Structures are given as C-alpha cells and as structure tokens.
Amino acid sequence: MNYESSMTGNDTHYALTDENARPGGSRRWIMIGAMIALVVALLAGGYFLRGGGSGGDTAAAKKGAQQVPTVTVAVPGRSAVATAVTGTGTIAARREMPVGIAGEGGMVTRVLVEPGSWVSAGQVLATIDRSVQAQTAASLEAQTRVARADAALAQSELDRAKSLVDRGFVSKADLQRKEAARDQAAARVRVADAQLAETRARNRRLDIRSPADGLVLTRGVEPGQIVSSGSGQLFRIASGGQMEMRAQLAETDLARVRAGMTGQVTPVGSTEAFAGQVWQVSPIIDPQTRQGIARIALSYNPALRPGGFASASIAVGGVEAPMLPESAVMSDGKGNFVYIVDAQNKAQRRDVRVGEVSDAGVSIASGLTGTERVVLSAGAFLNPGQTVKPQLQASR
Template identity: 35%
Template sequence: MAAPRPPSISVVDAKTGEIVERVDVTGTLTPRQTVSVGADVDGLRVVSLAADEGDRVEKGQVLATLETDFVDTNIALNAAQIERAKASIAQAQAQIADAEAAAKQAQAALDRSRPLVQKGIIGQNEMDQRVAAADSAAARLNSARQGLAVSRADLAAQEAQRDQWLLKKAKTVIRAPTAGLILSRTATLGAIVSSASGSLFEIARDGLIELDAKVSETMLGRLSEGQTVAVYVAGRTKPVEGDVRLIAPQVDQTTRLGTVKIALPKNAEGLRAGNFARGVVEVARSTGVLVPRSAVVFEGDDAAVQVVKDGVVERRVVDLGLTTADQVEIVKGVAQGESVVAVAGAFVRNGDTVTPVQIAASKVSR
C-alpha cells in the first residue's frame, strides 16, 4: 500500500527586488500664514469693493475704498487754518520789524543823553523819560517776537493736523499688505467700518497652502524635514508633490499624534484651505531579497520564516530590512530563489514533510 501523500502547502520563491517603505499621513490643507486686513479709520462707509474671495492679489493692490467726504471737508478747513497761520506769521514779522526800529531809535536817544546829563545840558527827568522809552520799545519788541513764536507754533500744529487728515484719507483706500490669496471677505458695500470691527479680508500670505497632517508617534521618527511627499487632494486626479517643512516637537498626550507641516507648490491648482488630503512620504528605498509579509512570523525578539527544501519544512531565524504592508526585505537568512511558506505557521512545523504548491507572491492572502 502506497504511503499517503504529504499535505500540500502554498509556497513562494524569495526574489530580489526593490522595496520602498512609505509613511501615510492625513490632514487638512491650511494657509501657511494668514494676514488679516482691517480698517484703520472709524465711522466711514464702504463705497467700493475691488477684490473678492478666491482672488490672487499683489502687495499694495486696492481691495476696497471708503467714503472721503468728511475727510475732504476737514482737509479743506485745515488748509484755510494753515493760510491764516501763515498770515499771522507775516503780520508778526512786520510788527517785529517796526518794534526793532523803534527800539533801536529809543536806545540811540538814550545813549546820546547819558553824556548830556553829566554835563548838565539835560535834566534827570528828561533822562528818566528816555530810559523809560527805551525799556518800553524793548518790551514791545519782545512781545512781537513772542507773538511770532505763537504764530509759528500754530502753523506747526495746523500742518501736523493736515498730515493726520492726509494720512486718514490715504487709509480710506484699503490695500493688500502682502501678495497672496484672499480666503474670505467680510467687507460689504455701505457698511460702516471701525478699527475695532475686525478684519475685512483674510489673505493667505503669498498664496501658500500647506498640509497640516497628523502622524502616529511611532512613525514620527521615520520622517525628516525636506522629504518628498506625494499629496492626494480630494477632487484632484493626480497628486501634488510637496515636502516636509516642519515636524512639531511635541506629541498630543491624548491622541498620541504629532503634527507635520508639508509645504505645497505656490499657485498649484485645485488646492483650497479646508480640503482633506492624504500624503505619502517615501522614507526608505532598498534592493534585496523579498518575501510576502505574511511569510514572516515573530517569536519574541526573533523573526523567522519557514523554508521548504526537498519537501521538508525548515524554520529559519532571519534579519529583516525594510517592511511594507505587503513585503519584507530579508537581510540575512534566506537566499534568492528559496521557497518559503506563504503564510507562516500554517499548520506546519519545523521538520514536517509537505507537498509545496508554488504560487505568486501577489496571490498570497493577507
């Protein structure tokens, strides 16, 4: 009577190939930096809008304008006050000229009188009168000079007021402080704005959008700044190529997730803040002996496979290299072309006799 045939077992050949280890990340597209644009004046009405959500703007581009009637009226009033101040200065300067002439004349008369008093030609009373006249002329000159100083101070104040009104008028034109993409607009025609009313526009600085992704703490160590990332965005058929810009230094203690910022190309089409996106980061690439991941069994600190040679199962401890969801790189322990049990531990043990059934690695049930 013939001996029973050994049980069949699925095996795959270890093959040399390239393996790429990747880390998947998911998150939301966000602006790298948001700039709020508000009004720096109070109580003025919006009279025109020159930009809307989704528009790309340049630095200094007009976004909206406010009414200027009130400001223009005050600028005109201030201009009249400046002219009056200038006229006061001219008048004060003329008064100084007259006072200087009078003071000079009175002082000269006083100087001529001093030797005449000593000679007895004029009396003391007349001398006292000339002293008083010189003092009075000097006082009038000093008063005129003070008047000029006051007029000049008034002119300076009016000119400062003019500068303030001109600045306020300039602020009635609301401009983009930076180039970028308008994310939102709350400004509406006819609305009265104030410096405390919040932003009128939100701009993504330079139009830069990035992926704010969350990554398991166990995978953070596999990432580094500058790594290339293929980012898949909802609504796009092709991925966008980005790169890891920043890896947060902290992990959320509740979720055990870390944050990774992935920079995306400027002005890439179809990227909208708030979109869900998935990123795939290539962290390592190698060429070596590959077997299905299901062919590896872990026992304590050891990894092992079951090699089938001449119909006999042999358990071998192996050293692993890169690992993916489907494949494992065998650094040591299995050679190219050797057959291994496709699903480790599948009812066979070391030394068992089996009938190997060759299958493709792609057919292995995972």
C-alpha cells in the same frame, strides 16, 4: 455385487464396481478438482504479482508524482526600500492674514477683490464712505494756510522792526515781542500741519488695504455694509499664496520626522500628489490622541484648497531589504511568515518581520536574506516538509 461388461467389437473394456458407484466417491473427486483449481488460481496470482509488479509500481509512482504540487517561487534579492511615515490632516494657508477695519469704519462703498484674487502689499481691497472726513480735511487744510499767512506776516514785521531798532524808532523790548509773535505763528503752522496730516492718515485708513502680497481666500463684506473696528475679519489672505498640509502623526512616527524632509501630499478626491517639504514639527503631543503635527510646506496650486482633507507620506530614510508581493506573506497566531523551498524541494516555514508596505510590495525587515526561493502564492495550501515542484518566476 459386481458387474462386468465387455465389448470386444471396439476392444474397449468398461468395468463398474459397486465401490465407484457410491455417492461418497463423487464428492471426493469434486473436492480434489476444487483443490486443483485453487492451486492453479494461487499460481496465476503469483505470476501476475511477479510479472506485473514492476508495471504496478511504476503506475503508482506516476500517480504519486502527479500529486506533488507545482508552486511558483522567486529569489527576491535585496532592493532599496524608502522608509516613510504616513498621516492625514488638513490643508491650510502657511501664513494666513485676517484683514479687518483699522480706522473708525463707516459704510462700505466698493469691494474691489474676489476670493482667488492675487493682491500686492498696500492694495485697496474695499473703500468706505468718507464724505464727512473729507470736509474735515478740507477745513484743516484751510486752517493750515491761515497759519502760514500769519507766520509770514509775523516774519515781515520782525524784519521791519530789526531795520528800525538801530535808528531808535523801535525799542529792544518791541523787537523781542516781534520775535515771540513770529515764533508763535510758526508753531501754529506746525500744529495745523500736524492736524491735517493726522486727518489725512485717518482718511487713508478708511480704505481696507492688503498688508502683504498674497492670495485672497475669503471675502466677508459687501457694498452698503456698515463696518467698524469690532466687525472682525473682512478678508482672509494667504501670504505669498503659500500653502501647507498639517499632517497628524502618531507619537512614534513624529519622533522620526525632521524639518527639511520631503513629503508627498494627496488631496482627497484627487490622484495627483504634490511635493512638499516639512518646515515645522510640533514640539508637543496631544495627551488625548497621542498625536502631533508635522507641517509640510507646499507651493500654490488651485487643487490645494485650504480646509480640504489630504493624506501625506513623508520619506524618513531608506534601507536595503527583500521585496515580496503581498500574496507571499501570510500570518497566523505566531505572526507573519513565508514558505521557502529548500535544496530537497521541500516547503519550509520561515517567520519574518514585515517592514514597509507599498504599491511595490511588502519589504521584509528580518527573517530573509534575499537568496532563498520563496513561494509567491498558494502558501496557504502547503504544510512544512511537504515536497513541491518549484517553478522559478522570471525576473522582471
């Protein structure tokens, strides 16, 4: 059924057929509209991809550039590195002299020195009561005078006999007896003199004297104490006040040490280091500890106390090697290594062998020539081949 409608007033004509009025026709128009919208969307997407593509790529590139890490690098070059061996040990007197009783002993009457006193050779350190020995010496001195008087009398009688023998008043036999009596008297004088000298020497040995110039380290006697030759050492003296440090060194280190090498000794509890010189290297190695002793001679200083513990560093030579801070050197199961930056600004692992470690840094015994750009820090966060932005550290 067809309907026609016409409106002549506005010269407009509408026609509606039954075909257009069907529901299926409306869906077809909807599908056509959707397809047109999809085409428009695809064209718009292509436009943005083409027009805005260069801007997107630039943003991505900028973001990638921002992700490249900046690392501090340095060219270490080669520096003079002093090679040293270190060890620990005790401080002692270089030549320690124990002083005891040389005579028969007795009761100590005076002690004249204290630990820390400087003494000279032969100086009296302590005295022992000698009242009995003094009386013995006085008796022998009197006997000596008697013997000398007898000798003088025998000489006078001999002289008179010689003047009378030519007159016949004295026989030659009497003269010989006078000579023999004179000789016996002279011998008794010598015996008396020897006995008196012996007694006086014994009495002098009652005084405890220093055998040489030096520094008194310890005192083990007090007034009123009874001492004898079995009392042991009463004083300890450092000859000349000279000290030494007996450094315990590993067997491999001891083989590099020679007499005459210089060393630095630092007592425990002190920041001051004292210069010394190796004067003796142990000829034996302890089979239990595999260590030996290097003896470092030191000049006297109140801070060097015998028996104290100290550390020593002995210079055994020097080499030219690159120096790096400890933060630049890393280690893993394969050993020590550093990161260097190549010409393409890529981080590369370089295995190295570490030499001396000191306050100045770590010396590299092998693996670097000193001309490489070495990453000073943050190497633990890098991977081999990773692109980095190196920032050269200014030379100090």
